[in-house]
Amino acid sequence: MTAVEERARALHARGLAATGRGRSAQGCRLFRAALALLDWPETTQRDRHAVVTRILISLAAAEVHLGRSEVGFALLDDAEALAEQDDRGILLLQRGLLCVLVGRMDEALHHLNEGISALEGHAEGYDLASALLNRAMLHSLAGRARLARADLLRCGDIARRAGLALLVAKSELNRGYCEMLMGDIPAALRAFDLAKPEFTRRATDLLPVLAVDRARTLMQAGLADEAAAELDEAIRLLGHARPTYERAEAALTRAQVALVQGDHPTARLWARRAERCFLRRGDRSWAAVATLTRLRADFRTGRRLSAIASEAAALALRLRGLGLPNDAEAAALLAARVCVRRGDLREARRHMSHRRSTSPVLETKLLRRLTAAELHAAEGDTGRVYRDARAGLDLLHDHRARLASLDLRTGTAALGAELAAVGLGTAVRHSRVPVIFAWSERSRAQAFLVPPVRPPTDVDTSDAVAELRQQAMVVRAAELSGRPDPGASRRCAELEHVIRARGWQADGDGERTGVAGFHDVAAELGRTGEVMVTFLPVVGQVLAVVIADGRGRVVRFGDLAAVSEAIARLRSDLDAICGRTLPLALAEVITASIRHQLAVLDEHLLRPLGDMLVDRDLVVVPTGPLSGIPWGLLPPLRGRPVTVAASASAWLQGRRAVSAPMISEPLLVAGPHLRFAAAEISKIAGMLPASTVLTGADASVDATLAAMDNRRIVHVAAHGHHEPGNFLFSRLDLADGPLMAYDISRLPTAPQHVVLSSCDTGRTVMRVGDEMLGFAAAFLYSGTKTVVAGVARVPDDTVTGVMAAYHDLLLRGARPSRALAEAAVAEPLIPLVCFGSC
Incomplete structure (x- = not known):
């Protein structure tokens, strides 16, 4: 080999390394420099043909990555004219890859299959592993996730044996995408984590690609806000250089996330940007997917419906021709939904008969069920509405049961929100109370129906x-x-x-329970003489199913906007007056405002119930902002036992649960920097002499968690901090740091009864599907039966007497809800609520 050829090969190797890190422009410069050394295209030296062919193949790929597809394919033709027989396989593989990148899927698969066949048996290194990686990408785009996964596993094995660490990382990245398509969110995230270290060490330009795929996966899990944060960081890393494939893909995914978030103008903006970028690159497949995203955003706004129907129908045919069956089905279903909305049901049925994907992803399955339910609702066929909506929600519930993370379990509700709304809305309009109640239960707090799983410890x-x-x-x-x-x-x-x-990344065990039936709940209420008010998550209205004396009825309440405003003002006023010495005039103004907001809530939420409550104990199943009401402060409920439950199913499950033997001695804990905490704990300890007491330095996180495990009752007086944007890290301040909601999920056996007497640790965030999140909710999800906590700041100077009275009543045999109601009646502004199944 001459010195010139050695220098050319070295430049080629550097170019391959650059393109492997995602730096295609740098790779192009190095490849062209190598060709210039070899006097291409003027050279006639046959002994240089092999190296020139390899460099041309590499340059062709880099040019297509930069959007110059015509140049790239012309370079491949030049390479083919020079190629020896041994290079035919490599040439076929590269042509197949470039066909993938420009959306010529059937042609791509033909070339990749031939190329892999040509290499097998004598090329077990980089070339074959790369070929399998590229064919896997094609299978993924076409929805053939299992075939893609098989290619990727083989690619990873070959790359490991050959010591190709970066190629191993790329196989893990793509395997994560396949796992996402197959609905295994934890496995996808684990694969991404395996890929990241190598990218961080040797290919930082691929980190934005990883972030885009992570964002897609989080979006599939219902965590749209988290996906948006990942994408915004990826777009920042990609910078403002000329449009690249990676930037276009990030823009498309950002559009899809904005669509899930309900930000339709932003979704349309990003989709249009991605569409233009893909078209400039000659990539018809991804451009068509971007067009579909733009049409979905337009559909959400309700404008251009006639145009959307025809465009979506034509797009479905184009996507099918491009080898993207899942996207084609989604486009046809979009056209059907538009026709349903316009009242053209015959045309909707025609679009729904569009050929289905043979391996649909979860999103497509749910979309077909939703479209069918909407069509049947327009036809007045309520039975078929219920069948399709129920089948879709069952699919989602099975998916949820395979997740261990509470974060993901609650987030998945967003994926079925429209299905739940169709079922419940149809029930409210057309069905009897037991059916309405059943759909209410299918529409809320489904994560409570999946047994808790402890997060992995590593x-x-x-x-x-x-x-x-x-x-x-x-x-x-x-x-x-x-x-x-x-x-x-x-x-x-x-x-x-x-x-x-x-x-x-943790896997669930697949177990789940069904929703409680109306008659079972009514029987339990009848046994205890209670009344249940289950508020319905119907947009813009306040409705409820009221169950008493074995019967149920639907009650319409006041305006949701007025109720929401009163709740927000009430909690703000309670926080403002808590624990402060205010000027008399200001205190009087705030107190008057509190009385007014309570009166508004009474007028809108209690008066419509008339005499249905009588003087019986009340169980409330709230929806949306109603989860933040301190029910015991409403005048008609002063001194009356009120229990707040995430759902009737969760409440009944708690009532029927049989507790295993537990540590009967109470655990009492006082945190630092809370003026009356030690006095409160000391007073209660005097009433409960067998208690385990942790104060001062003894009240550490580890000591508290160890003592809390399998305890019948736990009482903590400590500063609390509600984190609405990151509920796992809502916390209590202890001697050596915070005890977090995350820690509660790690307890082998959650305590049965927990009292959090300080701050606003009962404050919750309600995700889509009325999934209740917060510090108090973390105990309930982990299996705690009863949690007493404040939905606004609790005045610690007056709560000591209330808590002493509360424990005294418990000792006398009172249930927690009654003990709290009677203990708090002497103090007008104690916003403690009894959550769970008291």
Whole structure:
């Protein structure tokens, strides 16, 4: 080999390394420099043909990646004219890959199959592994996830044997995408984590690609906000250079996430941007997918319906021709939904008869069920509406049961929100109370019907949790000193993300229970003489199913907007007056406002019930903002037992649960920096002499968790912090750092009865599907039967007497809801609520 050829081969190797890291422009420069050294295209030296052919093949790929597809295919033709027989396989594979990138899927599969056949048996290294990686990408795009996964596993094995670490990482990245298509969210996220270290070391330009696929996976799990954050970071990393394949793909995924978030103008903007970029690159397949995303955004706005129907129908045929059956089916179903909305049911049925994908992803299955339910609703066939909506929600519930993370379990409700709304809306309009009640239960808090699974314990997660506790103490100390520490706050946010993301990777065991039936719930209420008011998640209205004396009826309440405003003002007023010595005039103004907001809630939520409540105990199943009402403060409910449950099914499940033997001695814990905490715990300990008491330095996180496990009753007086944007890290301040909601899920056996007497630890965030999230909710999800906590700040100077009275009543045999109602009646502004199945 001459010195010139050696230099050319070295340039080729550097170019391959650059393109492998996603730097196609740099690769092009190196490849062209190598060809110039070899005097291509003027050279006539036959002994240089092999190396020129390889460089031309590599250059062709880089040019197509940069959007110059005509140049790329012309270079392949030049390579084919020079290629020896041994290079035919490589040439076929590269032509197949480039056909994938420009959307010529059938042609691509033909070339890849031939190329892999040509290589098998004598090429077990980089070329064959890369070929399998590329064919897997094609299978993934066509929805053939299992075939793609098989190619990727083989690619990874070959690459490991050959010591090709970066190619192994690429196989893991693509395997994660396949796992997502097959609905295995934890497996997908684990694969992405396996790919990331190698990308970080050797191919940082591929990190945005990884972020895009992670975002897609989080979107499939219903975590649209988290997906948007991943994408925004990916787009930032990609910068503002000329449009690339990666930027176009990120823009398309950002559009899809905005669509899930309900931000239709943003979805349309990003989809149009991606569409233009793909078209400039000559990629008809991805451009068509971007067009579908834009049409879906237009459909959400309700404009251009006639045009959308015809465009979506034509697009379905185009997508089918491009080898994208899942997207083709989605386009046909979009056309059908438009026709249903316009009242053209015959045309809707025609679109629904469009050929189905042979391997539909979960999203497509749910979309078909939703479209069928909407069509049957327009036809007035309620039985078939229920059948399709129920079948879709059952698919989603099976999917949820395979997830261990509470974050993912609650997030998946977003995927079935429209199906649940169709079923419930149809029931409200056409069916009797038991059917309405059943659909209400299918529409809310489904994560409570999946048995709790402890998150995995590994060294990295444990280290992150330990560091988070330490950093949280730094943040808290800085806050108390009046000198915030932004660096520590940022580090806390980073650690929270790491811990949360690790939890997403855990597998569920597939177990789940069904919703409770109306007659079972009515029988339990009749046994105890209680009344249940189950508020319905119907947009813009306040409706409820009221069950009493074995019968149910639907009651219409006041305006939802007025109720929501009154709740927000009430909690703000309660927080403002809590624990402060205010000027008399200001205190009178706030107190008057509190009385007014309570009167508004009474007028809108209790008066419509008339005499149905009589003087019986009340069970409330709230929806949306109603979860934040301190029910015991409403004048008609003063002194009356009220239990707040996430759903009737969760309430009945708790009532019927048989507790195993538990540690009967109460656990009493006092946290730091709370003026009356030690006095409160001391007073209760005097009433309960057999208690385990943790105060001062003894009230550490580890000691509290160890003592809390399998305890019959736990009472904690400690500062609490509600984190609405990251509920796993809502927390209580203990002696050596925060005890977080995340920690509760790690308990082998959750305590049966928990009292959180300080701050607003009962405050919740309601995700789509009325999935209740927060510190108190973390106990309920983990199996705790009863949690007493505040939905607004609790005045710690007056709560001590209430808590002493509460425990005294428990000792006398009162149920928690009654004990709280009677103990708090003497104090007018104690916003404690009894959650669970008291």
